[in-house]
Amino acid sequence: MxxxxxxxxxxxxxxxxxxxxxxxxxxELPARRYYTDRGSLERIRPVARAVFDQxxxxxxQPLSPEEQNIGGKGEEQEEIIKITAExxxxxxxxxxxxxxxxxxxxxxPIIPPTRERVKWILSGTRRSPGEVIGTVKPKNGIATVEKxxxxxxxxxxxxxxxPVILAVMEALTxxxxxxxxxxxxxxxxxxxxxxxxxxxxxxxxxxxxxxxxYGYRANSTIGRAVRLSMINLGHLWPAENDMALVGxxxxxxxxxxxxxxxxxxxxPYHVSQGFNAEDSCVTVATVGGYGTTGxxxxxxxxxxxxxxxxxxxxxxxxxRRSSRMEIRSWSGGVSPTPGSGxxxxxxxxxxxxxxxIELDKLGYTREKVQERIAELSAVRYEDLKPEEISAIQRAxxxxxxxxxxxxxxxxxxxxxxxxxxxxxxxxxxxxxxxxGFPGYTLRMAYYRRAPYALTAxxxxxxxxxxxxxxxx
Amino acid sequence: MLWAGIxxxxxxGWCMAEASYTxxxxxxxxxxxxxxxxxxxxxxxxxxxxxVALYWNGKAGGDNLFAALEEIFKSKYPDTMVIQxxxxxxISDEMAARLAREVDTFIYGVGD
Numbered sequence: 001m002x003x004x005x006x007x008x009x010x011x012x013x014x015x016x017x018x019x020x021x022x023x024x025x026x027x028e029l030p031a032r033r034y035y036t037d038r039g040s041l042e043r044i045r046p047v048a049r050a051v052f053d054q055x056x057x058x059x060x061q062p063l064s065p066e067e068q069n070i071g072g073k074g075e076e077q078e079e080i081i082k083i084t085a086e087x088x089x090x091x092x093x094x095x096x097x098x099x100x101x102x103x104x105x106x107x108x109p110i111i112p113p114t115r116e117r118v119k120w121i122l123s124g125t126r127r128s129p130g131e132v133i134g135t136v137k138p139k140n141g142i143a144t145v146e147k148x149x150x151x152x153x154x155x156x157x158x159x160x161x162x163p164v165i166l167a168v169m170e171a172l173t174x175x176x177x178x179x180x181x182x183x184x185x186x187x188x189x190x191x192x193x194x195x196x197x198x199x200x201x202x203x204x205x206x207x208x209x210x211x212x213x214y215g216y217r218a219n220s221t222i223g224r225a226v227r228l229s230m231i232n233l234g235h236l237w238p239a240e241n242d243m244a245l246v247g248x249x250x251x252x253x254x255x256x257x258x259x260x261x262x263x264x265x266x267x268p269y270h271v272s273q274g275f276n277a278e279d280s281c282v283t284v285a286t287v288g289g290y291g292t293t294g295x296x297x298x299x300x301x302x303x304x305x306x307x308x309x310x311x312x313x314x315x316x317x318x319x320r321r322s323s324r325m326e327i328r329s330w331s332g333g334v335s336p337t338p339g340s341g342x343x344x345x346x347x348x349x350x351x352x353x354x355x356x357i358e359l360d361k362l363g364y365t366r367e368k369v370q371e372r373i374a375e376l377s378a379v380r381y382e383d384l385k386p387e388e389i390s391a392i393q394r395a396x397x398x399x400x401x402x403x404x405x406x407x408x409x410x411x412x413x414x415x416x417x418x419x420x421x422x423x424x425x426x427x428x429x430x431x432x433x434x435x436g437f438p439g440y441t442l443r444m445a446y447y448r449r450a451p452y453a454l455t456a457x458x459x460x461x462x463x464x465x466x467x468x469x470x471x472x
Numbered sequence: 473m474l475w476a477g478i479x480x481x482x483x484x485g486w487c488m489a490e491a492s493y494t495x496x497x498x499x500x501x502x503x504x505x506x507x508x509x510x511x512x513x514x515x516x517x518x519x520x521x522x523x524v525a526l527y528w529n530g531k532a533g534g535d536n537l538f539a540a541l542e543e544i545f546k547s548k549y550p551d552t553m554v555i556q557x558x559x560x561x562x563i564s565d566e567m568a569a570r571l572a573r574e575v576d577t578f579i580y581g582v583g584d
Binding site for chain 2: 008038039040047052078087088091092099115136139140144151228234
């Protein structure tokens, strides 16, 4: 039987159903007492005593017929919904209430996904409406191109955005992407949706001042289409199975932006990931929420004076501080340990163009910045604890430290050596040039090894577009 | 009659008493595909002489709760053996097999 708190009981029942055992027995502890009293044996004793008889009953009372005789087929659903009212405005209001009551919306009013509207969205791609992109966790709803188009229509997206939305959904439904953690965890993690390449400009995405803010239909509705798709295809709902305790900043749209290529001295981000400059790509990555692996801000904006080398040093210091504690978990190897993320961190720098330009003047390429941060954030061999040294050795043995980086660690594991906390700078420090003049540089981070799948960082080439020159 | 009905439908606000507007929209929900459900294993008839495992998922304070539960087990069911175990949030296949092999029932938790 499963023991949880009453605040997580719906979540536990939902997860039991997702794991095909909907009648698993669950005993609930009072959350108001458990979380404050769990810190000591003395304080938790009365809480344990209060539920003990329920625990015994859950372990020993025979299963009822209802617990034993359970179905297993997916429920049928009406594919066309008809909403009638006295006039259009009242029908629209009624539709919005109906969708929200059914947990099909995000709390903001939606555009009615009529057949015509969905067909219009589908006109933005060459892909077939019936094509299955994947399934969306936690409930593994089937994500067809058409279903994603329905959600994109609701979000207010335009057809020319649709290939970007499809690419994001491809990344999120990849079996190696850990959507369980970002969408469900109490840690309130968030998503970066970063477009690079010419399509960003063509569909008028904001990549300048206010790039994480409001006012641009493409940024707002691409992110919202993904949010609604996660709600409706994954069957998510706050405090039921999305247990993000404080929600998320930009929860309705995630952190959706385009790289500011015009202001960048370097090649687009996707080129650093092996794509061609003329390609258009979207990167999806989980980043920290509040207080976990959350971000930091650097630079002076409109009010402060800064210099480029100092900012690189500040970033490196923060990387060292946040990554140092993870070294022991490197021994976990390349596979996820279910439920336990860790194994160093992946950094995402949303770098203000001024900083990139200044660094470029100093001779830095994107690769040199990555290497410099890795170098400056390294820790002294003498400062490592024995269990950290053995974790690093184990990480080399099992391939968690990739072969091309193993010699760096082997050479550094001796007195006087400097041990990088950034395992693979080219992959673990991701730099997007974005923002206006002046700007701030943001650093966000997440586990290098996600808890429930291999990764939480994917890049996809945008393809199949019919209405834009890019992404065809 | 047919023409009147069409007029009522397409001219919202006309003939207020009978007018109506219908929005036909597509369902945004993804169909769920899953295999057959499984029922839990039959319960044990009683605790006498049984082995009970307490599986702590490592979340802060769960160890204190399970220590308290062990105390109560020992006082109320002295001939029941309680085994404290610890592991990742999601029980590994190896741990699940070990529990199935070595204990009669187990309690999993807690934190969220």
